[in-house]
Amino acid sequence: MDQPATNPAIDKVNRGLKRRYRAERRFRLCGATAVFAALCFLFILFFSIVSSGYKAFQKTFIQIDVFFDPAEFTNENLATANFPALIKASMSSRFPEVTARRDKKDLYYLISPGASFQLMKLIKNNPALIGQKERIWVSANDDVDMLLKGNIDRTRPESERRINDKQLAWLDTLAGEGKIKKTFNMAFFTLGDSREPEQAGIxxxxxxxxxxxxxxxxxxxxxxxxxxxxxxxxxxxxxxxxxxxxxxxxxxxxxxxxxxxxxxxxxxxxxxxxxxxxxxxxxxxxxxxxxxxxxxxxxxxxxxxxxxxxxxxxxxxxxxxxxxxxxxxxxxxxxxxxxxxxxxxxxxxxxxxxxxxxxxxxxxxxxxxxxxxxxxxxxxxxxxxxxxxxxxxxxxxxxxxxxxxxxxxxxxxxxxxxxxxxxx
Amino acid sequence: MESLFQTAESGILATAPKEKILSEVTSKTLHKARETVGDPFVENPRMTCREVNVYYGEKKAINNVNIDIARHEVIAMIGPSGCGKSTFLRCLNRMNDTIEGCRVTGDIRLDGMDIHDRNVDVVPLRARVGMVFQKPNPFPKSIFDNVAYGPKIHGLVQNKSELEEIVEASLKKAGLWEEAKDRLNQPGTGLSGGQQQRLCIARAIAVSPEVILMDEPCSALDPIATAKIEELIAELCEHYSIVIVTHSMQQAARVSQRTAYFHLGDLIEVGKTDRIFTNPRHQLTEDYITGRFG
Known part of the structure; x- marks a missing residue:
């Protein structure tokens, strides 16, 4: 400090100092930017996956009153009974005004084909149910599920949606009676693959x-x-x-x-x-x-x-x-x-x-x-x-x-x- | 600017004479046959080394060394860096076997047994010729396990109480018992540098070796820890032959009874430590111990 000018080497060092620190700052900035960019991409990835996937952890169920008609269970093997017919009968009894063949098909469509397996299991575990009337939550079809999760737009023309106006009306009626609910999708974690999305699990x-x-x-x-x-x-x-x-x-x-x-x-x-x-x-x-x-x-x-x-x-x-x-x-x-x-x-x-x-x-x-x-x-x-x-x-x-x-x-x-x- | 140049120049000038001496010495000795002067041989030796040569690939690192190691003595090996003293030390328990491309020729005997003999197993040899390294290298295990490891693998003990006896005796011999007896289950790596080195010595003597090789055991330690190790060496030589490689001539003078001076792979001079340091017979030895190079 006494004779700062007498040492030319130190002058040189001081002159270079700024440049050196600038290089360090530049490098640190680059590093921080890289980390930030990586985090941004990671966030976008997670956000897109979670936002489009979190709804899959919920599943729509419809409550139906099933009458386990003893006439259907004539065979020794209970599993051979016509369970889809039971579901169809229960839906028809709920909406007796639906008579046309095409409309009936649309009506039955609301319930997942997997529901009949649910009934089969029920009877297998408890054959005493035969001849009785039971209130059961069965899983809804995947299109109903999509509608309730807001993935099917009601305002679009009927021909462009997979749920037609009549089906919408039936679903609204059921919803009005509290017969539609969304719960945790247990099936997703307990079942294998399926062609029916509502029956497909991981x-x-x-x-x-x-x-x-x-x-x-x-x-x-x-x-x-x-x-x-x-x-x-x-x-x-x-x-x-x-x-x-x-x-x-x-x-x-x-x-x-x-x-x-x-x-x-x-x-x-x-x-x-x-x-x-x-x-x-x-x-x-x-x-x-x-x-x-x-x-x-x-x-x-x-x-x-x-x-x-x-x-x-x-x-x-x-x-x-x-x-x-x-x-x-x-x-x-x-x-x-x-x-x-x-x-x-x-x-x-x-x-x-x-x-x-x-x-x-x-x-x-x-x-x-x-x-x-x-x-x-x-x-x-x-x-x-x-x-x-x-x-x-x-x-x-x-x-x-x-x-x-x-x-x-x-x-x-x-x-x-x-x-x-x-x-x- | 000018002043900088000047210092640089004067620096060169200052080193010049020394380099000159060194080059003169080397050129002179290159032509001269390097017979070992002094008394390399003793009566009733523990180890004898005859015509030992060590090669690293093509390069010859040790050139025709003949020396005896007496019973209950401390022999110091001194010499400038790279002179081969550590390499020679590692021949004595065949640690050079572990180095890729290293080849040892010549005859090394421990109590008359040729250590390179086909029938000699290197495992018991290393139990008889223990080694302490330059850097303290305790196993990352407890103090007890460090010392107990050797006796355990060699099957020296029958039960736990015998093992505990050996550990205690070894730690006592190594002067570590008082410091370590309350923390035997703590990691050996948690000790200070000097304590770690004493732990390594305890580990080496736990298998009751006959010879202990020490490769610059104090070079990583402070003067107080060094003094402790030196005291320990003086005590240990009652039971063991100790070969110590050191860079410090003062240390060699303090701990050893005999000193061997190595230079560029040659064993130049061997003799009583007092005599070597007061009255060296070879020019190179004199140059080295008077600090003219090295």
Whole structure:
């Protein structure tokens, strides 16, 4: 401070100072802008999905008075009774003025075809109902559901809406009597796929995803970790291991549909495994996630400080003991994170599963690894392709379910990392 | 501007003579056969090393070293950076095996047993020749587990009380018992640097080695912690042979009975520590200990 002018170097430094700080400010601004833009896109994504999907968690029901006519239950097997006729009879008795054939058809249309299964279940559980009159809430047709959720515009000309004026009048009458209600859509979470949107649920796909990922996890984690440990700790460093390493990195970048074709050729055509099943899907996804897990595991093995290895070897631990007692526990958090990222990847994968037939329309909930199944992302793909308006909100709802699972998996990854992380 | 240049120039001038000396020394010694001077051999040695050469790939890091390590002595290895003293130390328990591309030739014997023999397993060898590293490297486990690990994997104990005895004895020998006895279950990594290094020494002596190799054990420690480790070394040499690599000549003078001076992969001079520091016989040794280079 005494002689500021005598040191020319400091002058130069001071002159450059402003520029340096300006560069830093510019860089920080760029970073902040990037983060902001990313958050904006994320918000738009979530907003669009939630706003178009939240209504799918509600479902419209219509209350009808069903008379379980003993004349219908003459057969020994109660399930063969004509349940649709019971519903039709109950609707006709509610609106006796409807006589024309066409109008009757329109009237019956208001009730979901799935309602007769509901009655069947009711009788199966309680045969004593035969001969009695019951008040039952049955699910409404998807178009009624759409109307009540405001997705069908009443003001448009009759020819352009899927609910005609007469049907509107009947529904208004029913609504006036309090016989229409919207409740939580349990069916969406408990049923499999269906051609009728009001009967379509996510549970079948969820089970399919669960079985598929179970196969993937139980194969890819042990194989991936073992491969990584061998390559990193035991394998000699020579041309062969170099080639293997390069190929693993290449495999991680192979488009997933190629794995699908591979799975189709090898697992289904060559080994004759059953198509459209979680076992084949799981194997294909195992192939796909293996490189990711191997690369992540090797990286986390590499990050274990060499001093720990030396310490273990220095007191006479064998190589296996060094790896098992010291290196693996330290590398485990990174391996688990890599594995869960790979699994999240597998959970959201669609393309390879299309190739092995998991895109089939499957109504039944899969009960095991060899039952035909579909998975969540494929279900989303199937529904997004369906023409019914009601499937649109189902698509968004299914995306929300998938995202919830992804968030859960990432939360588990963070939890595991925190839990097993060893600090020093 | 001018003043800056001047300082730079004068800086060069200041270093010039030293570099000159170094280059002279190197050129002179390159032509001269590097016979080890002094007394590298002792009677009834714990370890003997004959014609030891170490190669890293094509590069020769250790050139024809012959030396004995006596029983119950502290031998210090000194020399400028990169002279191969750590590399040589790591030959003694075959830690160099773990380095890719490293090759050791020659004859190293522990109590007459060739450690490179086909029938010699490296695991028990490392139990007999323990090692303490430059940076304290306790396992990220509890203090107890750190010390107990060696006895456990070698099956030295039958039950828990024996294990506890060994841990206590080792920590006492390493002078850490008083500080650590109330926190045996806390992580070893939570100790201070000096305590961590003593923990590493306790870990090494828990498997009852015959030789302890120390690779600059105090270079990461402050003077007080260093003094403690040095005291400990003096006590430990009653039971063990200790080979210590150090950069500090004062430390070598304080702790060791014999000193070996390495230079560019050659063992230049070995002798009683007092004699080496007062009356070095080789020109290079004298240059080094008088601080002319290194």
């Amino acid at each position: 549970w079948g796909a969820t089970c399919g995803s669960f079985y598929t990922l179970l196969i993937t996890l139980s194969l890819s984690f042990p194989i991936g970790v073992a491969a990584a440990v061998y390559l990193e700790e035991f394998a000699p460093k020579n041309r062969w291991t170099d080639i293997i390493e390069v190929n693993i990195n290449n495999l991680a970048a192979v488009p997933s549909i190629v794995y699908g074709l591979l799975g189709l050729a090898v697992f289904i055509n060559f080994f004759g495994m059953p198509r459209s099943t979680p076992v084949v899907g799981g194997l294909v996804l195992t192939l796909m996630t293996l490189p990711i897990i191997i690369i992540a595991s090797r990286a986390s093995l590499k990050s274990v400080p060499p001093s720990i290895r030396e310490a273990a070897l220095g007191i006479g631990a064998s190589k296996m003991q060094m790896v098992a007692h010291h290196v693996l526990p330290l590398a485990l958090p990174g391996m688990l994170t890599g594995t869960i990222i790979g699994m999240a990847h597998a959970l959201g994968e669609t393309a390879p599963l299309l190739m092995v037939g998991m895109v089939a329309f499957i109504v039944d909930i899969p009960q095991g690894f060899t039952d035909p199944a579909t998975v969540l992302p494929v279900q989303i793909y199937l529904w997004s392709d369906s023409p019914e308006r009601a499937f649109m909100e189902k698509t968004s709802a299914a995306i929300m379910v998938l995202l919830v699972f992804l968030f859960l998996m990432n939360a588990v990854a963070i939890f595991l990392r925190k839990r097993f992380e060893i600090k020093w």
